Amino acid sequence: MALVSRIWQCFNPPTPPKSSDAIRFGVLGAAGIAPLALFNPAKSHPEVIIQAISARDRKKAEAYAKSHGIPDIKDTYQEILDDPNIDAIFIPLPNGLHFEWAVRAIRAGKHVLLEKPSVSNSTEAEILFNLPELDQPNGPVLLEAFHSRFHPSWALFHSLVDPTEIEHIETRSMIPWWASSKDQIHFNYNLSGGSIMAMGTYNFAALRLLFGETPEECLSCDVKSYTDGIHDKCDYEVKATLRFPNGGTGVASTTLMGETIIKPSWVVVTTKKAIIPNSSLPAGQQQYQRRELTLQGLVHGVFWHRIDIKEINEICTNEGAVVKKWEKTTSRKAYTWEEAGGEFADLPGEVHWMSYRHQLEQFVNKVKGRKTQQWIEREDSIAQMKMIDMAYEKSGLGPRPTSSFR
The missing domain is CATH 3.30.360.10 (Dihydrodipicolinate Reductase; domain 2)
Structure with missing residues (x-):
């Protein structure tokens, strides 16, 4: 019964009122992983609101937004980045598009929760995670969403x-x-x-x-x-x-x-x-x-x-x-x-919190300037892509291609 109860609560979490200074997310792409990775965890977080969605197909975006209760639909990804009411961007796009849109989002001053793997190869990782904006006081927060590490x-x-x-x-x-x-x-x-x-x-x-x-x-x-x-x-x-x-x-x-x-x-x-x-x-x-x-x-x-x-x-x-x-x-x-x-022992959480919910807790803490008990540092994400490149080189298939975006 404990198993059934825990899983039921995973997908039917409590929904507390949202705070007036909640972080408003824009989502790039109508990805299948987004409900599990962000929408459901956001329900139980009083400081997170899913505000906007954009997809390549407007009709698909409309149906997706209606299904998940997202109020704003944008025609392009860039429109989400340009919206002053959006604080953070979730990027669950195909791997090959991560680099470009993470860079664009950071350059737009948005915090970024970036699906893993963060980018296509270590060349992109070195550029992305060393962007000067990330070192500015009160600059954007960038996190590779390696959710399992937060459980x-x-x-x-x-x-x-x-x-x-x-x-x-x-x-x-x-x-x-x-x-x-x-x-x-x-x-x-x-x-x-x-x-x-x-x-x-x-x-x-x-x-x-x-x-x-x-x-x-x-x-x-x-x-x-x-x-x-x-x-x-x-x-x-x-x-x-x-x-x-x-x-x-x-x-x-x-x-x-x-x-x-x-x-x-x-x-x-x-x-x-x-x-x-x-x-x-x-x-x-x-x-x-x-x-x-x-x-x-x-x-x-x-x-x-x-x-x-x-x-x-x-x-x-x-x-x-x-x-x-x-x-x-x-x-x-x-x-x-x-x-x-x-x-x-003293970290916050509930028995039904998925790793995505624990991850979101730390992301919000970082954005709000509070202490984070767990985090994935930029150097860590770079090292991950170097390791993946090393394996692909040895396989004979070669590393994944580098984006032409600069």
Whole structure:
């Protein structure tokens, strides 16, 4: 019943009155992700109003606005940027359009919540996240909307991992075959499509954040893509192995053509074997332990997740013979900050808050000049795109194309 209640409240949150100084959002494009990523979270936030929408097709924009209760419809994206009543811009456009419209929005003095991946490649990231407007006092706020990083389950899992102890990480995500099609923007190279640019961004980020470093090298990047001469530069499946500065390796796998049944994304961290002091052992014996830490439900922790902590113990002689071996597994969850504990325990939130709602809370705090307990720094977003470029180079498909907009 707790599961049913939580999910029902996710999509039917309380709707408090809006404050007089609420942030008014303009949305570029009638994207399918916008209701989940912004409209629904905005319902329960007293300081957020979805004010305007624009799409390439006016009739589509009108139907979309009516469906989601958006009062203003603009003929062009630029009209939204020019509207003095709009404070912030949400950009859920195809990847290849992120750079241009994020730059235009920032130049227009608007705060920007930018869908991930932030841009098409590291060249664009270096330009966007180093715009001089971002360094001005009271200048625009720019956030790459990596929502999963704002959920308590990720914060707890991250806190359990010591980067110096990591030997190997493996992470995987998927979209089933029936939810994917060649006609989708995922397979449009000019719009920066590809599985790494879709679900793969979650897996690549998990590796980088858990190791606490950017990878030194992409050892391999095996991809599957169509060979029809039209979609062949866009991977629909990938398995990339990367080496990190501590000598550990990470494997990121993702597919847009997965099995019929949807499976939660996951990440498994394996630590190096460590000596465990044990004074009860006889002379000539030593206890060793390695841990496997698993997060099931990496992307949408609010629906379901579980953190498993497996301790693999061995008692060995000095000659290396195994005297005894045993395992112990404990599990944790964190649907609230109280369950995450530690430094997170006092953060605001409700059990039904999706990661998007936690993200919106921090975005509003940043815009309002208040303390943000979590944030994604500009350098972080640049490092993410460098890692993606590294994998695409190794794959042979090459990085996604750079926009001609300047």
